[in-house]
Structure formats: C-alpha cells, structure tokens
Amino acid sequence: MRMELQQLLGTTFNHLMRNLDVRGGVDLSGETLSLTGNAPHQGTEEEAIVCATVLPLKTIVEAGIFSNGGITVYSREKQYEHASICIKDWITQVNSGHKDRFLLPANVRMAIPPP
Numbered sequence: 001m002r003m004e005l006q007q008l009l010g011t012t013f014n015h016l017m018r019n020l021d022v023r024g025g026v027d028l029s030g031e032t033l034s035l036t037g038n039a040p041h042q043g044t045e046e047e048a049i050v051c052a053t054v055l056p057l058k059t060i061v062e063a064g065i066f067s068n069g070g071i072t073v074y075s076r077e078k079q080y081e082h083a084s085i086c087i088k089d090w091i092t093q094v095n096s097g098h099k100d101r102f103l104l105p106a107n108v109r110m111a112i113p114p115p
Helices: 002-019 085-095
Strands: 027-029 032-038 047-054 059-067 070-074
Touching (some): 002 070, 032 085, 059 085, 070 085
Antiparallel strands (some): 047 059, 059 070
C-alpha cells in the first residue's frame, strides 16, 4: 500500500505522513480500512486520512490532506462522486471542525430505554 500511496501523492507523500503523525487506531467500515491523524499540535489545522477498500481482486487506495484550510483528495478516481464514502465522510468531519463528534447537533436527540 505504501507504494500505491507514493505513486498517488508523489512529492506530497511526506506531507501526508507528517499529517498522520498523531493518529488513532485503524477503523473498519464495510470493506474499507481507514487511518486518520493530524500533524503534532495541529489538529483541525493539518490533518490527513488514508482509505483502503479491500476487494477480492484489488485494493483501492485513496488519501486526503487538509492543509491551509483546503482539502486535496488523492485518488485514481477523477470525479468526486466516485470517491469512497470513507473520503467523503472524512471531508464532512473536517469541514465541520469535528464539532459533531463532541457537541450534540441541534437536530439530534438522545433516547434511552425506559427503566
């Protein structure tokens, strides 16, 4: 997968690796593994993701870098519509400043089972 990332990103590969320096665990959603992170002491400023969709005959690798207020997606897909949900969901989180992960959105209510 490293070789595929290096081919996709070219000279930007080191920026991706720096933005993944502080990272959590690997997440699994469907057939897609993802790894997100940020540059040291730069959460919500310098972030990145790597998504790997494992299919029977191939693995599709995509990456995203958030830097200087902009997001760049690295993929073999040419159109945003064909990017993985992994990339699109990360973009949504980055664009919201990750606030929906910490603060209850106005249109969400929490329900617990009756005692």
